[in-house]
Amino acid sequence: MNNTTVIIGAGISGLLLARGLAARGAEVVVLEKSRGYGGRMATKRVGEASFDSGAQFFTVRDPEFAAVVADWQANGWVKAWPDSPHRRLVGVPAMTAVPKALAEGLTILREHKVTAARRHTCGCWELEIENQGLISAERLLFTCPVPQALAVLAAGEFTLPSTVGPALAELTYHPCLALLVSLAGPSAVPPEGIAFTEGPVRWLADNVKKGLAQTAPAAVTVQASAVFSAQHYGRPEAEIAALLLPVVERWLGAPVVSTTLHRWKFSEPKATHTERCVWLPELGLGFAGDAFGGPKIEGAAVSALALTQAVTPHLQPAR
Ligand SMILES: Cc1cc2nc3c(=O)[nH]c(=O)nc-3n(C[C@H](O)[C@H](O)[C@H](O)COP(=O)(O)OP(=O)(O)OC[C@H]3O[C@@H](n4cnc5c(N)ncnc54)[C@H](O)[C@@H]3O)c2cc1C
Numbered sequence: 001m002n003n004t005t006v007i008i009g010a011g012i013s014g015l016l017l018a019r020g021l022a023a024r025g026a027e028v029v030v031l032e033k034s035r036g037y038g039g040r041m042a043t044k045r046v047g048e049a050s051f052d053s054g055a056q057f058f059t060v061r062d063p064e065f066a067a068v069v070a071d072w073q074a075n076g077w078v079k080a081w082p083d084s085p086h087r088r089l090v091g092v093p094a095m096t097a098v099p100k101a102l103a104e105g106l107t108i109l110r111e112h113k114v115t116a117a118r119r120h121t122c123g124c125w126e127l128e129i130e131n132q133g134l135i136s137a138e139r140l141l142f143t144c145p146v147p148q149a150l151a152v153l154a155a156g157e158f159t160l161p162s163t164v165g166p167a168l169a170e171l172t173y174h175p176c177l178a179l180l181v182s183l184a185g186p187s188a189v190p191p192e193g194i195a196f197t198e199g200p201v202r203w204l205a206d207n208v209k210k211g212l213a214q215t216a217p218a219a220v221t222v223q224a225s226a227v228f229s230a231q232h233y234g235r236p237e238a239e240i241a242a243l244l245l246p247v248v249e250r251w252l253g254a255p256v257v258s259t260t261l262h263r264w265k266f267s268e269p270k271a272t273h274t275e276r277c278v279w280l281p282e283l284g285l286g287f288a289g290d291a292f293g294g295p296k297i298e299g300a301a302v303s304a305l306a307l308t309q310a311v312t313p314h315l316q317p318a319r
Pocket residue numbers: 008009010011012013014031032033034037038039040041053054055056057058059112113114115143144145148152176178223264266267268288289290291294295296297298300
């Protein structure tokens with residue numbers, strides 16, 4: 001019987017959890033379906049332009065998270081959003097900087113999509129990885145959006161106990177359409193970006209003014225509102241661009257060179273679970289992420305810290 005702890009997802013919660021458990025002596029393997037680290041803390045390159053396409057910045061309220069962020073700042077991984085009156089922090093040189101730095105030294109298998117998780121009579125987990133075979137684990141910790149975790153368990157014909165299953169099944173997410181717009185010249189977007197409270201667009205920012213390193217004159221991230229994103233999610237990219245660009249035209253200030261659409265199916269949890277994490281020691285099964293700690297980077301991080309604390313006393317093999 002191996003004593004491996006497998007973490008599904010190399011977003012901010014999976015990486016903090018992996019580092020926390022590894023620091024306590026656990027043998028940790030992170031499985032990530034994508035090629036990169038960071039999940040929704042994503043940076044995308046399109047030609048000469050670089051865009052933060054998911055999370056734009058983060059804020060800090062929780063004292064435990066503040067201590068973690070103080071380290072990030074001391075290491076130069078984050079800084080204040082330039083020219084912004086708000087207390088917003090951004091990655092240096094982009095939002096992926098923090099996940100990339102946290103990933104250093106961890107065992108992370110990228111392009112490893114877990115498609116099913118089976119519980120064996122021996123008390124271990126067997127994970128089916130798309131095109132990669134099987135991996136077994138003593139403990140299984142999900143940090144991906146909850147519907148994706150439940151799909152993996154369902155594919156392995158595992159039924160969660162009735163004390164947690166129904167509550168987790170209720171955790172659903174808003175989608176978000178993010179349009180990444182390259183311009184021929186400097187934009188007229190204010191340096192601190194614009195958060196809209198109504199209409200089809202919820203956020204607009206120029207990644208050049210934000211400080212992302214690039215040679216493009218302007219790289220504007222346009223995020224659609226939850227209502228617009230849900231209504232138009234499956235439409236062709238050109239139609240979505242044709243609906244969103246006129247709304248932000250006055251802030252563009254230069255001709256559009258190209259647009260690229262990123263569809264976030266699970267952008268933001270609609271509600272937060274009552275507990276900061278779920279840990280079922282008798283099953284060696286846990287859940288963390290922003291659906292538990294709150295719908296932001298800070299919420300994902302505090303959830304990971306909570307699951308680290310919960311799992312630590314159970315790190316020795318049960319048998
Ligand atoms: C458009 C957008 C804008 C946002 N803006 C902000 C903001 O300004 N400020 C803020 O604080 N927060 C913002 N957020 C929210 C923030 O990004 C998230 O709360 C946070 O990054 C969630 O981290 P996580 O680790 O819980 O999940 P994720 O980042 O989603 O990480 C989960 C990981 O699991 C992987 N995965 C999923 N299924 C599998 C599988 N079957 N096998 C293997 N790997 C799998 C995914 O590829 C992903 O890397 C935004 C999010 C979006 C999408």
